[in-house]
Amino acid sequence: MKYSAVALLSILGAASAGRPSLSVNIADGAASGLDGLDPTLSWSSSSSSxxxxxxxxxxxxxxPTSDIASLPKSVWGQVGGTxxxxxxxxxxxIDTNDLGSADLDINAENGDLSVNILASTGDGFSVNTVGATKKLDDLTISPEYxxxxxxASVTVGWASGDTExxxxxxxxxQSVTVSQQLDDENKVSPTITSDGDISVAWERAVGDDSTLTATFGSGNVDLEWxxxxxxxxxxxxxDGTSIEGTTVGIKRDVTF
Known part of the structure; x- marks a missing residue:
């Protein structure tokens, strides 16, 4: 007898009051029948000690599967305090396909200063990147190693009024991005890199909770709705005036 994630959802619902959410993606930009869909159930809960x-x-x-234990893709846990x-x-x-290792994300914040450390475990403890962010009025400086x-790299951000x-x-x-809020509905963000590449992103609000972003550059046009x-x-x-390839991805979040 096969069970679906509905059975897993019932178990999670009984274990905690946390509500799961369901997202459905078209795998690799194309769907050939139901096999092309990648529905994922996300669940979380919280407590204190x-x-x-x-x-x-x-x-x-x-x-559908008779092995409920094979359904989880990843599990995570977080602890926080002051x-x-x-x-x-x-x-x-933790990726359920590799239970012997874990990716760690450590954050600390004190006023206008925050620190982030990305690390991993497996063959011992290994630090991958170390970053920090300092806010100085309209200026934000974020070095990373x-x-x-x-x-090593550094990101410097400045914002004033409708300009970022x-x-x-x-x-x-190196790259520079200048974002200008033209009006309540339109925002334009050109980017130029030290390699000479230029791209332009145009974001338009098309409803109370709807936005369309079009990015043009490097022989690609990307749309996000x-x-x-x-x-x-x-x-x-x-490629010139020819379209060489198109990828499509659709996601829907459903909260129960």
Missing amino acids: GDLDLEFGLEASVR SSGWAWTARAD DVASGD VELVASADS EDGAWTANIGVEL
Whole structure:
């Protein structure tokens, strides 16, 4: 006898008051019958223990199977608290196909300063990247260091009124993005890189909870439409006046 994720959902509902949500994606931009769909069930809950805040959850496939244990794709847990003026969280994500390792995301914040550490476990504890963000009035500075490669980068952001400027720089490449809010419905964001590539993103509000973003550059046109729980992405590759390839992704979040 086969069971679907509905059975798993019932188990989760009985275990906690946390409400699951369901998202459905078209796998790899195309759907050939139901096999092309990638429905995913997400569930989370929270509790506390003393001064610590605890959160935990999982993502699972929604498909008929007699092995409910094979449905979860990943599980995660997070603990948070405060210490000496710092608010901190530590989250671990585990892929169910590799239970011997975990990805760690550690954050700490104190006023205008925040620190982020991405690490992993498996063959011991390994730090992947270390980053920080400092806010100074309208200016935001975010340096980051990749421990494995030794590469360092910095992101500098500035905002004033309807204008935002972002500079991203490393030893190998640099880019500048200038975003201008034209009116209540339209925002334009051109980007230029040190390689000479230029792209332009145009975001337009088309309803109370709906936006359409079109990005042009590097021989590609990318469209993203968000309408409440719906998200649709269309990518088109251009070669001169010819269209070489198109990918389509559609996602719907359903909260029970």
